[in-house]
Amino acid sequence: MAIRKTLVQALAASAMANLVHAHAIVAPAGQLDARTHPSPTCDPSQTVTQTETTTVTSWTALLTITLGGPGTKTVTETTTTTTTASPTFTLPSCPTQCPPPPSCNNLGFDWAYYNSSARNTDTTYSSFHPDFFKNTAPVYVGTTSYVGGLYGQSSTEMTGPIYDSSRVSFALDYFALNHHAYIYACERGTYTVDIPYANDAVYLWTGAKAYSGWTDANADAKALYDQPDHIAGRASFRFSVPAGTYVPVRFFYGQAQYGGGFSFNVTAPSGQVIVSDWETFSPYVVRYSCDGTTAPAFPAFGRET
Numbered sequence: 638m639a640i641r642k643t644l645v646q647a648l649a650a651s652a653m654a655n656l657v658h659a660h661a662i663v664a665p666a667g668q669l670d671a672r673t674h675p676s677p678t679c680d681p682s683q684t685v686t687q688t689e690t691t692t693v694t695s696w697t698a699l700l701t702i703t704l705g706g707p708g709t710k711t712v713t714e715t716t717t718t719t720t721t722a723s724p725t726f727t728l729p730s731c732p733t734q735c736p737p738p739p740s741c742n743n744l745g746f747d748w749a750y751y752n753s754s755a756r757n758t759d760t761t762y763s764s765f766h767p768d769f770f771k772n773t774a775p776v777y778v779g780t781t782s783y784v785g786g787l788y789g790q791s792s793t794e795m796t797g798p799i800y801d802s803s804r805v806s807f808a809l810d811y812f813a814l815n816h817h818a819y820i821y822a823c824e825r826g827t828y829t830v831d832i833p834y835a836n837d838a839v840y841l842w843t844g845a846k847a848y849s850g851w852t853d854a855n856a857d858a859k860a861l862y863d864q865p866d867h868i869a870g871r872a873s874f875r876f877s878v879p880a881g882t883y884v885p886v887r888f889f890y891g892q893a894q895y896g897g898g899f900s901f902n903v904t905a906p907s908g909q910v911i912v913s914d915w916e917t918f919s920p921y922v923v924r925y926s927c928d929g930t931t932a933p934a935f936p937a938f939g940r941e942t
């Protein structure tokens with residue numbers, strides 16, 4: 638009996654293990670743990686509960702006991718056991734619709750601050766040349782969980798922090814900011830980069846040239862402040878990619894005289910905004926892939942190609 642009991646227990650345990658496994662396929666643990674982002678189709682008031690029942694039947698434990706002594710008797714015992722398990726699990730109310738890539742302390746944008754002497758005197762801020770900074774030593778480098786901001790907009794605000802930098806005092810006139818990261822396109826389709834506000838300039842590159850080969854001339858979009866007419870720049874760019882792609886993205890902000898700022902958003906095909914000045918560490922924006930080769934880290938600022 639002890640033997641059979643052990644067999645049945647083992648079976649029940651294995652049935653439970655299978656259920657745990659099935660559960661894992663429906664909602665991988667990594668996904669459950671990931672930060673969730675409300676999306677247009679997500680109703681946070683809804684709780685999804687899934688119940689899965691597995692019935693294990695017709696298990697036959699065959700036990701043959703041979704008793705010694707005179708008149709040897711053989712007892713054959715056959716047992717059929719039915720085990721039913723009904724685990725219940727609840728998914729988070731707004732599950733991430735598109736699984737983000739693995740993360741390994743790699744979220745956010747790399748960014749760098751450079752001194753810049755370029756004054757804006759014309760309709761296209763033609764004195765500002767982002768590619769000049771490829772081999773210019775940055776004043777500061779960091780990682781940011783969001784992008785965009787307003788700088789030096791009041792006459793008293795001559796210096797201040799930028800992003801979540803440990804350094805709190807940057808000159809807020811005559812500087813440039815370089816940013817790069819990969820957008821992880823877990824959705825196939827068209828991604829939209831919006832630069833709704835540029836004062837004085839934002840240049841954008843996407844794809845391989847954003848990693849290496851970017852020049853003023855081959856930018857995918859330029860949003861330029863028209864100084865004589867005092868009209869802020871704006872621009873938009875779309876790119877279509879297959880699912881599961883890491884897309885290099887670089888953008889340069891240039892600030893001339895008299896304060897300024899910019900905003901920069903990236904929207905996924907589903908409508909979810911994955912980069913903006915309020916999106917904090919999107920799981921879809923990484924500085925490199927965890928394997929280090931699918932999406933390698935960018936070259937160091939100041940030694941770019």
Ligand SMILES: *[C@@H]1O[C@H](CO)[C@@H](O)[C@H](O)[C@H]1NC(C)=O
Pocket residue numbers: 752774775776808
């Ligand atoms: C940047 O400009 C500041 C203020 O003018 C200056 O103190 C600093 O040395 C400059 N840094 C570099 C790397 O040029």
Ligand SMILES: *[C@@H]1O[C@H](CO)[C@@H](O)[C@H](O)[C@H]1NC(C)=O
Pocket residue numbers: 831833900901902913914915
């Ligand atoms: C960009 O994001 C800002 C919030 O940071 C939002 O106000 C703005 O509407 C967004 N623009 C676009 C075009 O999505």
